[in-house]
Amino acid sequence: MRTHNNCMSASTLKTSSLLPTAGVIALIAFALPAQAEDWRGWNIHPDGYPNTVALEEFAEAVEEQTEGRVSPRVYNNAVLGDQSDAIEQTRNGALDFANFNMGPMGPIVQETNVFSLPFLFNDVEHMHTVMDGEIGERFADALEDKGLVVLSWFDSGARSLYNTQHPIKTPGDVEGLKIRVMNNDLYVDMIAAMGGNATPMSYGEVYQSLTTGVLDGAENNYPSFESSNHYEVTGYYSLTEHLIIPECLCVAKSSWEELSEEDQAIVREVAEEASKRQRELWVESSEESRQIVLDHGVEINEVDDKGAFQTLMEPMYEEFIANNPGTGELIEEIRATE
Numbered sequence: 001m002r003t004h005n006n007c008m009s010a011s012t013l014k015t016s017s018l019l020p021t022a023g024v025i026a027l028i029a030f031a032l033p034a035q036a037e038d039w040r041g042w043n044i045h046p047d048g049y050p051n052t053v054a055l056e057e058f059a060e061a062v063e064e065q066t067e068g069r070v071s072p073r074v075y076n077n078a079v080l081g082d083q084s085d086a087i088e089q090t091r092n093g094a095l096d097f098a099n100f101n102m103g104p105m106g107p108i109v110q111e112t113n114v115f116s117l118p119f120l121f122n123d124v125e126h127m128h129t130v131m132d133g134e135i136g137e138r139f140a141d142a143l144e145d146k147g148l149v150v151l152s153w154f155d156s157g158a159r160s161l162y163n164t165q166h167p168i169k170t171p172g173d174v175e176g177l178k179i180r181v182m183n184n185d186l187y188v189d190m191i192a193a194m195g196g197n198a199t200p201m202s203y204g205e206v207y208q209s210l211t212t213g214v215l216d217g218a219e220n221n222y223p224s225f226e227s228s229n230h231y232e233v234t235g236y237y238s239l240t241e242h243l244i245i246p247e248c249l250c251v252a253k254s255s256w257e258e259l260s261e262e263d264q265a266i267v268r269e270v271a272e273e274a275s276k277r278q279r280e281l282w283v284e285s286s287e288e289s290r291q292i293v294l295d296h297g298v299e300i301n302e303v304d305d306k307g308a309f310q311t312l313m314e315p316m317y318e319e320f321i322a323n324n325p326g327t328g329e330l331i332e333e334i335r336a337t338e
């Protein structure tokens with residue numbers, strides 16, 4: 001935690017001829033305002049991305065409403081490190097806040113791995129209902145136990161496969177393709193179950209690997225497919241919609257605990273607003289991105305039989321449930337949430 005004091009320092013107050021007495025020091029300390037907290041925030045996305053806009057508005061509103069007691073600044077484009085590193089850095093307080101996807105969170109907060117099971121949620125609305133309810137609170141508790149205070153949940157749409165070779169209509173079309181996945185072994189199993197070869201890789205390295213043929217494809221939602229420019233180097237986007245993964249807006253527990261209760265309440269409220277804003281922007285941005293990639297000439301195809309992909313995931317579910325006691329019930333609970 002870095003702090004600064006935007007008022008005059010004690011040394012400027014003291015006269016040159018007299019050393020301050022203990023009483024004078026106490027008076028000075030009393031007169032100085034509480035120290036402002038400079039918060040550094042990690043963000044993987046570029047300028048103009050819905051999450052970036054929501055995070056920047058969050059930062060501005062927090063600064064304004066806490067009257068400068070908390071002064072957050074967002075660093076875009078993962079300049080502060082890749083997502084797995086940033087999660088660790090936020091857990092240990094080297095970073096103060098961030099927007100994280102629950103995919104790369106899985107290896108660090110095991111409970112969140114359930115979100116990396118393909119076809120868990122029926123649709124994005126279902127994911128929102130689950131995350132905004134009691135189940136979402138349980139996940140927030142699990143994250144807090146690992147040093148991350150969840151303030152609100154963001155959207156990240158549905159992820160679909162894209163590649164340089166051909167449209168994917170059936171699992172057979174994935175056969176032999178080298179597909180980039182986020183850092184989580186569950187995705188290696190997922191792509192293997194479809195017949196492809198998965199390479200876990202950080203987001204920033206994917207573009208180059210697609211151009212050199214190290215990768216044939218990757219998977220993501222429309223806004224990321226577009227803003228990462230991956231659409232420029234892959235001709236086919238196939239609507240498998242195999243993953244719907246929540247994201248959090250979270251704060252390092254150590255930074256959180258330095259706030260007064262009053263400021264915590266302000267930050268929480270502003271974060272709720274940021275989530276609403278992000279979800280609205282998400283819808284607009286997904287449509288805009290879809291249009292941009294279409295205009296560029298990317299072939300987008302529906303997948304008529306998603307059930308064929310879903311069936312292939314059954315052994316993955318069985319293994320997951322066997323290795324993670326209690327998750328069978330949790331999955332049923334999530335599926336039964338309306």
Ligand code: GTR
Binds near residue numbers: 044156202219221247
């Ligand atoms: C995006 C997500 C990022 C990151 C990225 C990726 O959709 O918002 O946090 O996980 O995908 O594929 O690495």
